[in-house]
């Protein structure tokens with residue numbers, strides 16, 4: 001198996017120090033990876049953490065990457081300006097974007113088995129005309145021309161030890177959510193989630209739950225009609241295709257311990273409906289994974305952490321979990 005590619009994320013955030021720490025503390029359970037970003041910035045992050053300077057193998061093209069456990073390979077993407085932890089600078093936006101592009105190219109070229117992205121600050125990238133709400137949509141764009149036999153995403157899933165939650169809408173303003181929820185969209189997301197649970201998570205007969213949109217899942221149409229007109233019909237059509245999908249359930253009662261035992265993944269209808277429960281339960285060890293793409297991509301569940309960048313307190317658990325999940329998914333796909 002080829003190593004994982006790790007894109008650097010916003011250099012003013014905690015991504016550099018997470019990569020430096022995990023490399024310095026690597027053990028037999030750490031999947032092999034190389035870093036796509038600025039080598040000097042990674043060294044500076046190591047120094048700020050008080051770690052020994054890592055031995056680096058800096059290359060300019062993915063075919064020169066060597067993974068030997070002694071040297072960290074860096075696929076070079078130089079910054080325009082030295083980073084200041086906690087103070088993102090749009091001048092480095094192009095390099096941040098280029099690191100993602102090079103990471104994807106490495107996977108596409110067969111030099112990496114999957115991509116793990118470190119966090120970006122979307123607002124900073126928009127200053128460089130980054131026309132995408134996040135990685136998820138950008139990665140879809142970068143892989144559109146790749147063949148893919150199954151239902152095509154992207155769908156954002158956050159996966160933690162006791163909860164997997166996928167989103168029917170991703171970076172959508174709340175005021176637009178209801179308009180964007182159609183039967184077709186929810187059914188399509190349901191298929192992507194079902195196929196991913198089988199293919200990428202090894203769950204043969206996945207059980208999928210669907211959140212309602214309205215309080216009490218609409219109370220039989222008395223507090224909103226989306227459940228009756230959109231969500232339940234989508235669930236019916238998925239059941240018609242053989243998927244185990246229940247009708248919309250009250251979202252406020254879907255995430256407690258007992259409820260979570262009744263499904264393998266739950267589809268939330270908008271970003272915070274799904275991310276609040278998973279980040280409450282699993283902030284340290286959940287992984288953001290993009291479903292329905294021809295490449296495997298994971299990420300830590302948290303953002304750039306500008307308030308703590310450079311202070312040496314950022315926890316690497318979620319990044320470690322993202323490496324582990326990407327490696328497992330890539331292995332499953334390779335075996336299939």
Ligand SMILES: NC(=O)C1=CN([C@@H]2O[C@H](COP(=O)(O)OP(=O)(O)OC[C@H]3O[C@@H](n4cnc5c(N)ncnc54)[C@H](O)[C@@H]3O)[C@@H](O)[C@H]2O)C=CC1
Nearest residue numbers: 118119120121122123299302303304305306307308314315
């Ligand atoms: N995959 C990605 O690229 C993601 C990027 N973001 C971006 O991150 C930026 C900041 O977003 P926020 O909402 O502030 O979320 P955040 O996750 O960066 O920070 C929220 C809080 O959690 C703490 N925190 C985050 N990661 C931590 C870690 N590993 N160890 C210890 N504490 C940690 C931070 O210090 C902060 O107090 C935004 O620009 C957003 O777009 C947010 C989520 C995912």
Ligand SMILES: NCC(=O)COP(=O)(O)O
Nearest residue numbers: 133134135136137288299
């Ligand atoms: N809140 C998670 C998030 O926004 C991550 O977005 P993406 O960059 O993975 O698309």
